[in-house]
Amino acid sequence: xxxxxxxxxxxxxxxxxxxxxxxxxxxxxxxxxxKLGGQEVSALVVxxxxxxxxxxxDLKSNGFDKVYIVQDERxxxxxxxxxxxxxxxxxNEIKPEIVLIGAxxxxxxxxxxxxxxxxxxxxxxxxxxxxxxxGMLAATRPTFGGNLxxxxxxxxxxxxxxxxxxxxxxxxFPIEKDTQFIEIKPEIDNVEKKVELVEFIKNIPSTGxxxxxxxxxxxxxxxxxxxxxxxxLEELANVLGGAVGASRxxxxxxxxDHSIQVGQTGKTxxxxxxxxxxxxxxxxxxxxxNSSEKIIAINKDPKAPIFQIADIGIxxxxxxxxxxxxxxxx
Amino acid sequence: MRIALCxxxxxxxxxxxxxxxxxxxxxxxxxxxxxxxxxxxxTAVRLKEKIKDVHITVLSMGPPQAQEILKKAxxxxxxxxxxxxxxxxxxxxxIATSKTLATAIGEKIKDVDLIICGQFATDGDTAQTGxxxxxxxxxxxxxxxxxxxxxxxxxxxxKREVEDGVEIVxxxxxxxxxxxxxxxxxxxxxxxxxxKAHNANVKSYSMEDVNLLPEEVGMKGxxxxxxxxxxxxxxxxxxxxxxxDAKEGAKILKEKLKEFExx
Ligand SMILES: Cc1cc2nc3c(=O)[nH]c(=O)nc-3n(C[C@H](O)[C@H](O)[C@H](O)COP(=O)(O)OP(=O)(O)OC[C@H]3O[C@@H](n4cnc5c(N)ncnc54)[C@H](O)[C@@H]3O)c2cc1C
Ligand SMILES: Nc1ncnc2c1ncn2[C@@H]1O[C@H](COP(=O)(O)O)[C@@H](O)[C@H]1O
Numbered sequence: 339x340x341x342x343x344x345x346x347x348x349x350x351x352x353x354x355x356x357x358x359x360x361x362x363x364x365x366x367x368x369x370x371x372x373k374l375g376g377q378e379v380s381a382l383v384v385x386x387x388x389x390x391x392x393x394x395x396d397l398k399s400n401g402f403d404k405v406y407i408v409q410d411e412r413x414x415x416x417x418x419x420x421x422x423x424x425x426x427x428x429x430n431e432i433k434p435e436i437v438l439i440g441a442x443x444x445x446x447x448x449x450x451x452x453x454x455x456x457x458x459x460x461x462x463x464x465x466x467x468x469x470x471x472x473g474m475l476a477a478t479r480p481t482f483g484g485n486l487x488x489x490x491x492x493x494x495x496x497x498x499x500x501x502x503x504x505x506x507x508x509x510x511f512p513i514e515k516d517t518q519f520i521e522i523k524p525e526i527d528n529v530e531k532k533v534e535l536v537e538f539i540k541n542i543p544s545t546g547x548x549x550x551x552x553x554x555x556x557x558x559x560x561x562x563x564x565x566x567x568x569x570x571l572e573e574l575a576n577v578l579g580g581a582v583g584a585s586r587x588x589x590x591x592x593x594x595d596h597s598i599q600v601g602q603t604g605k606t607x608x609x610x611x612x613x614x615x616x617x618x619x620x621x622x623x624x625x626x627x628n629s630s631e632k633i634i635a636i637n638k639d640p641k642a643p644i645f646q647i648a649d650i651g652i653x654x655x656x657x658x659x660x661x662x663x664x665x666x667x668x
Numbered sequence: 669m670r671i672a673l674c675x676x677x678x679x680x681x682x683x684x685x686x687x688x689x690x691x692x693x694x695x696x697x698x699x700x701x702x703x704x705x706x707x708x709x710x711t712a713v714r715l716k717e718k719i720k721d722v723h724i725t726v727l728s729m730g731p732p733q734a735q736e737i738l739k740k741a742x743x744x745x746x747x748x749x750x751x752x753x754x755x756x757x758x759x760x761x762x763i764a765t766s767k768t769l770a771t772a773i774g775e776k777i778k779d780v781d782l783i784i785c786g787q788f789a790t791d792g793d794t795a796q797t798g799x800x801x802x803x804x805x806x807x808x809x810x811x812x813x814x815x816x817x818x819x820x821x822x823x824x825x826x827k828r829e830v831e832d833g834v835e836i837v838x839x840x841x842x843x844x845x846x847x848x849x850x851x852x853x854x855x856x857x858x859x860x861x862x863x864k865a866h867n868a869n870v871k872s873y874s875m876e877d878v879n880l881l882p883e884e885v886g887m888k889g890x891x892x893x894x895x896x897x898x899x900x901x902x903x904x905x906x907x908x909x910x911x912x913d914a915k916e917g918a919k920i921l922k923e924k925l926k927e928f929e930x931x
Contacts, residue, residue, distance in 0.1 A: 352832060418799075418809055443830045447811045450796035454763055454803040459891030462762075462794035476895065482679075482791055489896040532808035532840040536825070541833040550831055554930065578930060596814075596849060597829060602790055603703050603849040611930050628903055632928045634921065640908065650924050651908035652917045659911075662918035667931065 341495040343378040344371055345434035347425060348397060348405070349444055350385045352538075356396045358508075358551075359440030363501060364400040365509040366467050367438060373469040377435065380404035384424050384524075386414035394519060401513040406432075407521045415535050416444050420526045422451040427525060429456065434496045436475050438467075441500040449500045459492030461499045467506070475499065483602055483625030503550070504608065541597055544572050547581035549598050553610045554580025557600055557627070560587035561616025561638065562656065568593050570660055571615055577667045583607065583627075585617045601626035615656045619644025636660070669719065669781045669841075671712050672773045673726040674801070675705035675741060677734045678791045701737045704786030706854040708847040711816055712784050713745035713855070719819055723747050725777055729757060729768050735870050743857035743865035750776060754875040759887030762792070766800030768885055772878045774805070782824070783844045787812060795846070802844035810839050811846040 344367045349357035360381070371377045381402045383393060387409050397405050408424050425448065429437060437452070439445040441463040453460035461477035465487075470476040475497040478489045492498070549555060556575040558568050568582060575582050584594035586601055600607055602622040612630035617623060619635070619642055627633070628647055635648035636656050645651040652659060679697045701709075709726070716722035726741040726749035728734045738749035752772045760768065773780055783805075785798035795811070802809035810826050817836070818825035828835045829848055839845075857865070875885055882888060911917035925931045 422803075443812055446795050447799060447809070450762065450766075450794075450799035451803045451809075453796070454766060454800040457763065457891065459761065459763065460794075460796060461892060462792075462796055470895075480900070481793060481897075483793070484900065487898050487900045488894050489898075490892050491895045492892045494891040532843070533810060534838045535835055536838055537836040539834045539836075548831065578925075596851065599849075611925075611928055633903070634924065636917075636921075640910065645908045646905045647903045648908070649906040649928075650920070651905070652921060653908060653910040654914060654917045658914035659917040659921070662914045663921050666918055666922050667925075 341433045341435040343380060343432070343434045344436045344438065345429065345432065345496070346379070346381045347437070347439040347445065347448070348381040348383045348393070349440055349442060350383060350393060354385070354388060354390070354393075356393050357440055357442060359442060359445075359501065359503040361396070361400050361508045361512075362503065362506040363438045363440060364402065365512070366501070366506045368401050368509070368513070370436065370467060370469055370475070374435070374473060378403045380406065380432070380434070382406045382408070382425060382428055384408045384413055384421055387411045398517040399512055399514045400509065401515050402517050403515060404518045404520060407519060408524050409521070410524050410526070412526065413524065417531060418447055418451060418533065419529050419531050420524070421448055422455070423526055423529050424524050425452050426455050428522070429496060437496045437498045439498070439500045441502045445500050449498065453498050456496070458494040458496060458498060459490075461490040461492070464499045464501045465505045467499060467501065483621075484628060485625075541595075543581060543598070545575045545581050547575075547579070549581045549583050549600075549605060549607060552581035554578050555583045555600075555607055555609045555611070555630075556580055556613045556615065557583035557585065557617060558588055558615045558656075559585035559617030560591065561618070562588065562593070565593040567616065567656065570657070574613070574660055574664055577664055580609075580611075585623050614644050614648070615660065617644055618642050619647065669722045670777055670779055671715070671722060671724045672777050672780050672783045673708055673712050673724060673741065673746065674769055674783065674785045674797070675708065675726055675728050675737055676702045676786070676789050677728065677730050677737045678702045678789055699733070701740060702786050702789045704788060704847055704849065707850045708784040708786050709741050709744050709746060710852065710854040711847055711850065715816055715819070716745065725749060727752065727769065727772060729753070729760070729765060729772070732872065735872070738870050739865040739868060740857075742868045742870075743861035744855055745861065748868065749870050751870060751872040752878060753872045754885070756875050756882055757886045759890060759893075760885060761890035761892045762794050762796040762800055763891055764885050764889035766797050766804055767889060768878070768880060769797070770801045770804035771880055772873065773801075775878045776873065781841045783807070783842075785844065785846050787846045787848045798844055798846035805842075805844075807842050807844050808839055809844040809846065810837055813845045813847050814850055816845075
C-alpha cells in the first residue's frame with residue numbers, strides 16, 4: 339500500500355479563525371494514527387493572503403506533524419472550484435490514507451467534489467471514527483434520520499469521511515508538536531470560476547447564539563400560538579445562555595426563520611440540553627434533536643409523544659411555567 | 669432552457685426495513701418523494717412559469733415502483749420524465765448513483781442547462797449526490813439553495829442559506845443546484861395535471877440503454893459498502909410530572925437544571 343498518513347482539511351471561518359470542528363478532528367485523528375502504528379497527521383489550510391499566525395498556533399498546539407498552507411487573495415471567499423482543485427492537488431501529491439473534513443456547510447459542499455474526482459469513497463456526516471482489525475477506516479453515521487446507524491468501509495484510497503461538528507471531542511490535553519509548516523502555491527490560474535458571491539447577509543440570532551453552536555436550545559412549537567411565545571422563550575434562552583429553536587409548524591406560521599428550524603427539513607442539533615416548549619414531538623421533529631444529551635419537555639397534553647423521549651416532562655402551560663422559571667432563575 | 673430534475677423515492681422515516689446484506693429494502697415499503705426534492709420540483713416549475721422556453725425532465729434511479737413519483741412530478745407541472753432502472757444498480761453508493769444519473773442525463777437530455785437536486789435525501793442523508801453529479805459533468809454547483817431569484821443571459825441568481833447567514837450568488841449555466849426547504853410550499857396538482865400524468869409515457873432505461881458498464885454501477889461501482897448496520901440505543905423517556913401549579917412546575921425544572929449541571 340502506498341497511501342500513508344491522515345490529512346485533515348482545516349476549514350477557516352469567514353472571520354478568519356479555525357473552524358472548531360478542526361480541533362475535534364485533530365483529536366480523533368491522533369487516535370486513528372496511533373491505531374495505524376503512528377502515522378503522520380497533517381492539515382491543509384486554504385485562506386486569503388492575510389495574517390494566519392493564530393491559525394498556525396492552534397494547529398501547532400493540537401498535534402499536527404505537518405501543516406500545508408495555501409494563501410492567495412483569490413481564496414478570501416470560499417469557492418468550490420478553487421478550493422476543490424487545491425485539495426485534490428495536495429491529495430494527489432502526498433497520497434494520504436485517510437482524509438477527514440468537517441461536515442459543515444462548506445465541508446459538505448467541498449468533500450463530494452473531491453471524492454468523485456478521485457473516484458474514492460466518502461462517508462457523510464459521521465459521528466464516530468475507528469480503525470478496524472484490517473487497518474481500515476470504519477466510519478459510523480446515522481441514517482434514516484438517526485433511526486439506524488451504519489458503519490461504512492471504503493475499498494479505495496484515500497478513505498474519506500466528513501464528520502459532524504460537535505460530536506467528537508477536542509482533546510483536553512492536546513500535544514504540542516514541532517509542526518512543520520509547508521507553504522504551497524495554488525495552481526488555480528486555469529480554473530474557471532463560474533460561481534460569484536454577490537452579497538452576504540449575516541444572520542444575527544436574537545440571543546446572539548447560533549443554534550448549531552449552542553450547548554442549550556430552547557425550542558418552541560405551534561402550541562405557542564403566536565410569535566410572542568418565541569419572545570418568551572428567547573428570554574429563557576438568554577437567562578440560560580442558550581439559543582432559540584423552532585418546530586416546522588412554528589416556522590410555517592411565520593413566527594421564526596427557517597434557519598432555526600429543527601428536524602428533518604431543518605437542522606440536526608445535539609446540544610447538552612434541549613427544552614421543547616409546546617412541541618408535540620412528531621418524528622420529523624424528533625429526528626433533529628433526539629441525540630441531545632438531555633431533553634426537557636413542557637406540554638399541555640400529557641399524551642404528547644415528546645414525553646416519550648424527554649428526560650423530564652412537565653404537563654402544563656408554557657405561558658404559565660416559563661415566566662415562573664425565568665423569575666426563579668434571575 | 670433544459671432542466672433535469674433528480675428526484676428520489678424514499679421510505680417514510682417512520683417505517684424502515686433492511687435486507688440481509690445490510691442494504692435498504694425498497695420493495696413493499698411505504699414510500700414518498702424525498703421532501704427536499706418536492707422543493708426542487710416546485711422551484712423548477714416556478715422558473716418555467718417565469719421565463720420562456722423551459723422544458724423540465726424529471727428522472728430517478730430506482731426500482732420500477734419509482735415511476736409513481738415521476739408521475740407525481742409530472743402532475744405538478746414537469747414536462748416529462750424517465751426512470752433509470754436495472755437490477756445491476758442495486759447497492760449503489762453516491763459515487764455509483766451520481767455516475768449513473770450524470771450519464772443518464774448526458775445520454776437522454778440534449779444540452780442540459782440546469783440540474784436541480786434536493787440538498788439531501790432523508791434515507792441516506794449524504795448530501796453528496798448533487799455535488800458528485802456536478803463533478804462528473806464538470807459543472808459548477810450551488811448547494812443549500814433556498815430560492816432562485818433571477819435569471820439573465822445564462823446566469824442564475826440564487827439565495828443560499830449557510831450557517832452564519834444568507835448568501836446571494838450568481839452562477840453561470842450549465843450548473844447543478846441542491847435545494848433546501850423553500851419559504852413556499854410545493855403545489856398540489858390540478859385536475860389537468862393528474863390527466864397529463866396519467867397519460868404520460870414514462871420510459872424506463874436499463875444500464876445498457878444509458879451506455880454504462882457493469883463495473884461503473886451498483887455495488888461494483890461503489891467504493892464504499894455498509895459493513896454493519898445497527899439500531900442506536902433508543903432514548904428512554906423519564907418521568908412525566910403533572911405539577912399542582914406553575915410554581916411547582918418551575919421549581920421541579922430548576923432542580924433538574926441543577927442536576928443536569930446547567931445552572
Ligand atoms: C416531509 C416532512 C418534513 C417535516 N420536517 C419537519 C422538521 O424539520 N421539523 C419539524 O419540527 N417538523 C417537521 N415536519 C412537521 C411535523 O410532522 C409536525 O407537523 C411538526 O413538528 C409539529 O409541530 P409542533 O409540535 O410545533 O405543532 P403541533 O403538532 O401542533 O403541537 C403543538 C403542541 O403544543 C401543545 N400546546 C398547545 N398549547 C400549549 C401551551 N400553552 N403550553 C404547552 N403546550 C401547549 C399541544 O398539546 C401540542 O402537543 C415535517 C413534516 C413532513 C411531512
Ligand atoms: N437514486 C436517485 N435518483 C434520483 N435522484 C437521486 C437519487 N439519489 C439521490 N438523488 C438526488 O440527490 C439528492 C441528495 O441525495 P443524497 O446524496 O442521497 O443525500 C436527492 O435529494 C436527489 O435530488
